[in-house]
Amino acid sequence: MTPKAKTEKSTTLIIERRVITEDSAEKNDVHVAGGAHKGIVINKTLNSEGEYTIPEISLQFRVFLVNGQTGSHTQESRKLLFWFKPQVPVYERATVAQEFFKELVSPQHFPRDYVGFITRLMKLMQQKYPTIRKLEVELKQLEQTKLPVRP
Template identity: 55%
Template sequence: MTPKGKTSNSTTIMIERRKMVTQDGNVHVGGGQHSGIIVNKDITSDGIEDTAAQLQLEFKVFLINAQTDKHTQESRQLRFWFRNSIPDKERMRSAQEFFKELVAPLEFPRDYVGFIKKIMKMMQHKYKTVSKVEIELKQLEESDKPPTRPMEDQKPELTEEKVLEMIESSYPNPITVNDMAKRASSTTEEVEIFISNLTEKGQIKALAPGCYTRVVQNETDLKVVRQMPTIQSNKQPTIAIITAHYSEKLAVDTMIENQETFVRYTTVGKLLIVL
């Protein structure tokens, strides 16, 4: 590891695979479990190849100063160089895996020393295709308050259209009021208001207490059964058409003649539809 540059608000560090020819008082040599790791004490650019990085990733973190309780946003850039024999596709895959392991939430280092050490250990023991990594740590802005998460304070408004959309997306399976409330981050009371309106309009119906499904228009030959009946061999389906949205299901229905629909309703609230 070599310190490469430092300004009032940024630090650049290079971690690379190099053969150490001499060892003098300007380096720290790791021992024990850190054997093989060498840290240069002084900032230097001697012997460092100055070529453009082959891949670059950037992410941001928020730091808290334990003494001042200030919150600082910091940009962290990772620049990758790989062995010459590694193809581009493998370079991208390796950089992505490197980044995912580095920022894994449960193992993300909480301080600078731990962050740099983790990168060195990852290069030493796992990512042998990476020849060097340059890390630039740059402080962006300081605040007295912690950062807000995107959409943290914005609760999506529940509407009748959204309730109907949830019911249609579950069709032919029914959906409970509780499940709709969870999906919408709302209360069951709010959902039930729209359920009442949709039921009065004839757009939905209850299959069980608190459990609703879409009313399919112009589908007169629909049979709700607990067990699928035996279908004659000459009526066995030969193809299957799978749709992702309710509107697509209606479009497919318009192209099918002499259709016969069975909906199997079980006590656990699951439906199976067969055309």
């Protein structure tokens, strides 16, 4: 996982499958997880050698965040951009992205906080969806309201 961009109201992260070099591990540019999270590497800085390509699939949804201290609600847009390994047939990519999304937002396992949400993304990609090559996540706060508005 690599932080891509951060502003006052948004955060963008990249979760991708990459080979970690010993050089970057020695420079203290990364945190290598162990135990239950073995195999997950957190990059502390964005690697500038990455190339930009158009995402193959994009999914977006909204959540309401509740401030535990004030009780105020903030609406947040969460966008997932998917890139797949080349061997995945084009006609299967939308199905894989949809299955990933369904599993991510299932009520029994939906994370309650940012760390849980990001961890869930990484673990799903690591354990159940080996055909996803890269996932970009944009978390963007939209507005603060007293109560959620029903559509």
